[in-house]
Amino acid sequence: MKIRRKWAYPYRAVDGKDGRIQIQHQACAPAQSQNKLQASLLKELIHKAFSxxxxxxxxxxxxxxxxxxxxxxxxxxxxxxxx
The missing domain is CATH 1.20.5 (Single alpha-helices involved in coiled-coils or other helix-helix interfaces)
Structure with a gap:
């Protein structure tokens, strides 16, 4: 099963030249690969919830x-x- 990688799009408010606030989108890559994240979370879940x-x-x-x-x-x- 393939799971699509999701990209986060946080917003950043920036003061515009005319005094209005503009919203800019920033694309961010995940800090670690999805496989590493899943392995880490699974290891923690097994340890904590299933002894x-x-x-x-x-x-x-x-x-x-x-x-x-x-x-x-x-x-x-x-x-x-x-x-």
């Missing part, structure tokens, strides 16, 4: 948060049918 057990995280996710179609994709992945 360090990746298995418990997977079991909790499979219990209520995965559709039948997603289960089939996971099954294929685990059996080496899809890589």
């Amino acid at each position: 360090g057990s990746g298995k418990e995280l997977v079991m909790a996710a499979l219990h209520k948060h995965v559709s039948q179609e997603e289960r089939e994709e996971i099954r294929k992945f685990l059996h080496g049918d899809e890589r």
